[in-house]
Amino acid sequence: MGRFAQLVGNEAARRALQDALSTDSLPGGYLITGAHGTGRAAIASALAIASACTNPLLQPFDSCDQCDSCIRATKGTQPELCHIYPAGESIQIWQFWDRDNRPRGVLSHGLQFAPMVGRRRVFIIHDCEKLTDSAANSLLKVLEEPPPYVLFILIAVHAARVLPTIASRCRQIRVLPVALPILTAHLIDQCKIEPDRAGMLSAYCEGRVGQALTIARNSQAGQEIEAVLAFSQTLPSARRVEALRLAEQMRRLATGLHVLVGEEAPDAAGEEGSEAPKERAARRQQAAVLELMSVFYRDLLAISVAKDTARVVNSDKIEVLTALALRGTPVRWSACIDCIMTAMRRLEANASVPLLTDVLTMKLLDEALT
């Protein structure tokens, strides 16, 4: 990974970047925005490597994969391509500039020297919504007039969540989810996975390339999905007296999801010893369970409405799903989907997880709906 040619989707964004590179008209800073998992980091990385490449391909502009800069970049050892992540909850000023007790500021050490390995020094700042005000303000001047050999790439979910003075000094690139058939083909090609599985992942990730690739490349992710689906399959035939036991099982299931929610985040945050990141991680895990359950019930609905098997996401389980779909009516399955959506909204609004999962299972098993 690392070249524009290996990316999929977002053609307009890629073309804009490649055009700027080939006409040597890069701004001092880019702000790349888009939802988590859409592949913002992959685009940032392709831009960084191409801008530092000493022997780039032209028309379309891309990194050569062979010069010293490119080879080191692929190994993650190109010292002039510098990634800055939040340290705990925020990106702090000492990460950029030397402070008395922390003499390792990357900008203090890198900004004033011309690059030696590649053509540019690139500073990629991840999760820019987490810049503290002082860190953000300290960037303003260098963003306005960086040395000609320096490129800043800022990554955020949305420009509105970044300090306006920062955003206005950057050229913006918006990264969007990719059409599902394109992502499915890309997953089959890149990860050598079964078409059924690729289609399921594309739908589950709603076109977010980065997330889909992470899951597809990790066999544990498959097991996590199977565990949630196996649980979901027990629900349509369960009785109401089992609701609280199943709710308990649903919560336990969530604690076993790691790859699906992005393993690294809870660990990195955990170092700070605060409860808040763990609580957020637990909510993300529960949300992933609900997300997969909603895909499962949408499959039941599609089958029961129109025997519409082409739209079924879990198409490798079509026989089991067809049998289960017959146990209810379209009205029941769409009521179940509504209940899951409500639970997801309440989860996002910080409602109590035990309470909302208890209520959800009781509603899903409500015999009045059958």
Ligand SMILES: [Zn+2]
């Ligand atoms: Zn190169």
